[in-house]
Amino acid sequence: MSVITVRNASRWFGNVVAVNDVSMRIGPGVTGLLGPNGAGKSTLIQMMAGFLAPSAGEVRLDDEPVWKNERVYRRIGVVPEREAMYDFLTGAQFALANAKLQRLPDPHAAAERALATVEMLPARNRVIGTYSKGMRQRVKMAAALVHDPAVLLLDEPFNGMDPRQRLQLMELIRRMGADGRTILFSSHILEEVEQVAQHIEVMVAGRHAASGDFRDIRRLMTDRPHMYLVRTSDDRRMAAALIGDACTGGVELDWRERALRVQAIDFARFVWLVPKIARDQDIRLYELSPADESLESVFSYLVGGPA
Amino acid sequence: MNATIAALTARGLLGRRRSLLLIALPMVQLFIAGGIRLTGEVSTETSAMFLQTFALGAVVPLLGLIIGTGVIGPEIDDGSILYLLGKPIRRPVIAVTKFVVGAGCVALFGALPAVISGFILTGPADDLPLAFGVATLAAGAAYVALFLMLAVITRQAAVIGLLYALVWETLIAGLIPGAQRLSVRQWALALADRLTPEISVVATVGLTVAVLALAGVTVLATAYAGLRLRSLALAGDE
Structure with missing residues (x-):
């Protein structure tokens, strides 16, 4: 059971404030980070993932700071929004490389298990460059899951997926949330978020606009x-x-x-x-x-x- | 060193189209050396001049630029470096591994062809091939470290590197003697000079300075790259 705590975190790029004094606590279960494009969702997730320093404030995983602390990656899995992977590898080689980079005792078994979780075993020996968008997304997911992390951060995971792939991934995320993992994913589509997340954090223009159960958010939006x-x-x-x-x-x-x-x-x-x-x-x-x-x-x- | 990162780096570097250039450059050098040899007996002076200007002066800096930026630049540009950064691996290990792979490539595509070119020109008995083998290896490693660091610092690493190699080392250092003190090529020449006592490879810096400078640049640039990787901010998608 891991908790990510964001405390008064801000991030600016030159004159542009991408994230403005945000505080939130992400606990076990599935949390949706909802907001329109450009709201600062990616910036916030990058700060949670330790890929970006907060300009002010801090982000912690349980009792550890996330920034400049490579140890946290034993417990965090990140699925970046960007498409790029090592396209010359096969799905199996990519998962295995990730497992080895995690220094797992049995990387082959771990890679196999992660690929099975995302149902990519049948296509595992194909080169990533030939994968469809949905398959790429699932292999990214497998790479993030090889070390069975307590925390999973996903940046716009449903982008560009067809409805069937979307449903599969939603099911997978729900299942992992039910296992007690701390999962945060971002999206700009309310329907997507409320189908998966019990808890929703809303970002608008860099600010933390609302927080609560998806029913509360839905009511705010319809009433x-x-x-x-x-x-x-x-x-x-x-x-x-x-x-x-x-x-x-x-x-x-x-x-x-x-x-x-x-x-x-x-x-x-x-x-x-x-x-x-x-x-x-x-x-x-x-x-x-x-x-x-x-x-x-x-x-x-x-x-x-x-x- | 991390074997997985080394394997990914090597495949990424040699699998791209630019790897053809890595083979083409030394091939051209070997062909020219062969051509010179075919014209008749080649003096040691001519051979030294060829290795100095072509191998050390052109091929090795270009290889250093392609390899040094190539071992990390594309991954930073497309964001796939996140799969290395998001692992419980100390960032300096990533930088050192990438440097070692790059230095290996420069030895293979730069230093080894320099030795072979020397053999073609002078025959195996002379000191010249080995001297330039050492010089190109040392210079190549320094270039790789330098351009690897540049690639971590800026997206314009290739342009800046090219400007350094062409404008600084060739033009400015050719005209202004003081600039030669800050030239990888001149440091490496000092090594070649020392290893070929009987012929006139003219170096403008002393051996001690040269060795210290080469080692210092290589180590410090790699270390700084590792340091910068700890706080590498990728351009956001938003």
Whole structure:
């Protein structure tokens, strides 16, 4: 059981502050590090992995500092975001090299076991350069797992994977989290994170924006005013029916666009209500689309909101 | 030394397309030496001049540059060095291992061809082949250490290294005698000078200074590379 503690860590590159006074504690189980691109997730993970010095503050693994301390790699496995590996090696040779670099007593067995864990045994004798993106990701994972680390740090592990590979990797991460490992992975996709992580840390613009159980984060993101664009065969009647219900906070008739702009306060009731009105009043629905569902707007709400 | 890192480094270095250059350079040198020999009897002076300007002056610095940056530069550029850094291995061990692999390559592709070229030109009886074998090996090792360190410090190692080898060693050191004190080539020439008592390999620095300087540059550059590897920050992806 290992714990990573980040204490008031900041990292700047010249004038750019990538990580701004972040404190968090990552314990056993799966934690998702969620945030839009450029939020500082990679920088934070690199600091946790000992690849980058905090400009201020510190990162510790249990009672040891991580920076300039090669010993921590006996207990940490890192899956970098970057694609590069030793492409001229086969998957098996790469895993074996990693096991030998860890100075394991039986590197061959360790490499074999790690490849089995990520289900790469069938392709282990192919050169890495010929692997698909998903296979590369899994071999990176095997390299990080050879020494059976207590802590696993993964930077955007689902990037570029197809849905089936994604599901497999999610299952693998869940299983390893259930074994009591401390696992942190970053992603900019909420759905991805909440399918795997019990606990979510949110980063926005270098700051630690929110922290909690995935249900809390989900609630923060859904229990808020949503803007929708609604286009119907009779916008005025639809508008009248919508404003008559408590689930909306405002309805604007945009006569230029010939559409309604609706602020929904109660998301669940709103999505139930619209089709009901359409059916009861015989109004035809042409379009119902979220007007501000970009992740950035969700995050900016989180930062300014009750988090 | 770490055998796994050495194997990865050697495969990475020799597996790339640039490794063809590692073979091409000494091949050209051997062909020219053969060509000179075919024209008739070659004086020791001419042979020494050829080894001095071509082997020590051109081939070895270029090899040192290709090998010294090649043993670590590409891994830093593409980020695969993370698989070495993220291991419970002291970073200086990584630097020393890479240096040893590089020095081995320079011995194989630089010093050995220099000895063979010497044999072709003067025959095995002369001191010249061995003298330049020692000189090119010492210079090659120093270049490898120097350019390995540069590759750890900056992404522009190849350019800076080329400028040093061409502009400093060839141009400036050729014109300004004082600059020769800070020239790997001149230090190595002092070794060759000492090992060939009867002919005029002209060195501008004394033997003691040369030996100390070569050893010092090699050791310090490798040590500093190891030190810098401890705090190597890879460019972020964000």
